[in-house]
Amino acid sequence: xxxxxxxxxxxxxxxxxxxxxxxxxxxxxxxxxxxxxxxxxxxxxxxxxxxxxxxxxxxxxxxxxxxxxxxxxxxxxxxxxxxxxxxxxxxxxxxxxxxxxxxxxxxxxxxxxxxxxxxxxxxxxxxxxxxxxxxxxxxxxxxxxxxxxxxxxxxxxxxxxxxxxxxxxxxxxxxxxxxxxxxxxx
Numbered sequence: 001x002x003x004x005x006x007x008x009x010x011x012x013x014x015x016x017x018x019x020x021x022x023x024x025x026x027x028x029x030x031x032x033x034x035x036x037x038x039x040x041x042x043x044x045x046x047x048x049x050x051x052x053x054x055x056x057x058x059x060x061x062x063x064x065x066x067x068x069x070x071x072x073x074x075x076x077x078x079x080x081x082x083x084x085x086x087x088x089x090x091x092x093x094x095x096x097x098x099x100x101x102x103x104x105x106x107x108x109x110x111x112x113x114x115x116x117x118x119x120x121x122x123x124x125x126x127x128x129x130x131x132x133x134x135x136x137x138x139x140x141x142x143x144x145x146x147x148x149x150x151x152x153x154x155x156x157x158x159x160x161x162x163x164x165x166x167x168x169x170x171x172x173x174x175x176x177x178x179x180x181x182x183x184x185x186x
Contacts, residue, residue, distance in 0.1 A: 060094040061157050068155065071169040072101060078174045080105050080113060080141070093157040101134065101170070104146040112179045113139045115149075115170045124166045127156035138175055 004011050068091055070084035081104040091097050105111055115135040119125040130136075134149035141147055155166065 059157075060092045062092050064093050064161075065090050066093060066155050066159065066163070067165045068097075068153075069165065069167040070099070070101075071167060073169070073171050075171055075173045078113065078172050079107055080111070080172060080174075082113075082170075082172045091155055093155045093159055096131065096152060096154050098150065098152050101149045101151060102146065103139065103141060103149055103172070105141040105143055108143040110140065110142045111174060111176045113141065114173050114175045115139070116173065118169045118171070120167045120169070121163060124159065124163050127159040127163075128166055128168065129154045129156060135170065138179065140179075 002015075004014050067088055069088040070086065072082045072084050074080060074082055081102075083102055085100040085102065089097060089099065101115075103113065117130075117133070117135050119128050130151065130153045132150055132152040134151065139147070139149060153168075
């Protein structure tokens with residue numbers, strides 16, 4: 001047995017502390033990259049860029065059509081009503097598309113939300129470019145009020161031909177507690 005001190009109780013405490021440190025390091029050093037690799041391999045959790053895409057001049061490819069589906073969900077405890085204006089659109093690669101999501105805060109209190117996007121299949125995320133998105137910023141909303149939240153996107157012409165459907169999913173989180181007294185009306 002490995003003995004660090006002459007006191008068995010101190011040895012046990014030191015060993016447990018070392019195990020806790022190794023477990024903590026494992027989670028942040030190994031698990032995050034491993035999770036990203038597994039998501040890529042399994043084709044889940046397509047991450048999109050957290051910033052606006054700068055459009056480049058390109059012609060619209062009218063010979064191809066891509067179906068873009070929209071899903072809106074709330075995280076547990078988020079009371080807002082959150083939905084896309086339409087459930088799906090048919091677009092041409094290279095075409096700039098505008099659409100809206102609608103949010104309603106049914107509570108009597110001002111709240112702040114943050115939308116987190118995900119694209120499936122995950123390999124389509126690199127070809128799905130948001131030029132304007134409500135997900136880039138936190139969304140404040142007064143109690144018992146509603147808002148339209150704009151989304152503008154372009155499906156890149158370089159999208160592989162076997163991808164005919166892209167699903168853009170947003171999960172809405174309540175971040176009011178993280179913003180403190182900075183809640184502003186929309």
